[in-house]
Amino acid sequence: xxxxxxxxLLTNIQFLELCEWVRxxxxxxxxxxxxRYHGRSLGEFDKVVRRIKLFCAEAxxxxxxxxxxxxxxxxxxxxxxxxxxxxxxVRFCVEEFNGLDYLQFRPLVVNRIDDPxxxxxxxxxxxxxxxxxxxxxxxxxxxxAGGLRVVWSRDKYQTLFSKGYGKNYDRCHRHFLESVxxxxxxxxxxxxxxxxxxxx
Numbered sequence: 170x171x172x173x174x175x176x177x178l179l180t181n182i183q184f185l186e187l188c189e190w191v192r193x194x195x196x197x198x199x200x201x202x203x204x205r206y207h208g209r210s211l212g213e214f215d216k217v218v219r220r221i222k223l224f225c226a227e228a229x230x231x232x233x234x235x236x237x238x239x240x241x242x243x244x245x246x247x248x249x250x251x252x253x254x255x256x257x258x259v260r261f262c263v264e265e266f267n268g269l270d271y272l273q274f275r276p277l278v279v280n281r282i283d284d285p286x287x288x289x290x291x292x293x294x295x296x297x298x299x300x301x302x303x304x305x306x307x308x309x310x311x312x313x314a315g316g317l318r319v320v321w322s323r324d325k326y327q328t329l330f331s332k333g334y335g336k337n338y339d340r341c342h343r344h345f346l347e348s349v350x351x352x353x354x355x356x357x358x359x360x361x362x363x364x365x366x367x368x369x
Contacts, residue, residue, distance in 0.1 A: 173244070175207060176217040182227050188239040192273065193221055196246045197254055198261035206246055206277075221266055229268035242271035247303070249295035255306045263315035274307055275322040276329060292329045300329055 172184050176193040184191055196206040200214035207213065224241050231238035243266070245258050255274065262272045276292060292300070307321040349357045 172239070176220050177209070177213055179220060182224060185224065185228055185231060185239050185241075186237050190240040190242065190270075191224070192242045192244045193217065193224070194244045194246070195221070196244065197251075198258045202251070202254065218265065221269070225266050225268035228270075232268075240270040241268070242273060243269065245272065245274045246277045247274055248277050248291045249299050249303065250291070252299070252303050252306060255303075255310055259310045259314050259317070259319055263317050266317075269317055271318040271320055273320050273322070276325050278325065278329075295329075297330075300326075 170188050172188045172191040174191070174193055176195070195203065195217060197203050200211040203209070203214040203217070204211055221243065228238050228241045243262055245254070247254065259272060262269055278292065304326055307326065310319050311321060312319060
């Protein structure tokens with residue numbers, strides 16, 4: 170079992186013993202970027218950062234005692250204008266979160282099935298040179314940085330180079346492999362369908 174959360178309401182640390190891994194969506198090294206992705210107040214960023222530090226400290230203690238413990242990671246969504254965020258996010262995570270296991274970068278790609286007019290997170294408007302620069306910046310930071318494992322969704326970024334990228338398919342078979350329990354305690358077939366009544 171795994172947990173993906175924005176961290177804002179997560180206070181009980183029991184998930185550390187129940188999950189294989191947890192990913193907290195921080196999406197940037199400062200409150201402005203966090204607010205852009207989450208639509209939350211600027212103060213929410215500091216609250217989530219404090220919680221991640223608490224989770225990392227507890228996870229480190231559990232690992233030191235050789236107890237079962239989830240890997241704790243941070244997720245960072247990106248759009249074309251976030252090129253400069255990649256190295257600063259790595260630095261921020263290394264400096265702020267002692268015991269954090271991983272940092273994952275992935276592109277914001279919207280679901281065009283629900284609304285074909287959506288622009289795919291801005292990637293479809295980005296010049297090819299920008300995409301290539303972005304991928305190069307991810308390749309530079311990939312691996313280990315100050316004890317932190319830095320990963321990126323290589324396959325998702327590579328699809329950005331293809332025409333008509335995005336979730337523009339009409340059938341997905343992944344739901345046979347996983348499901349999602351959302352914050353409202355409802356079960357959906359995947360994270361892309363949560364909140365949509367037909368998939369509940």
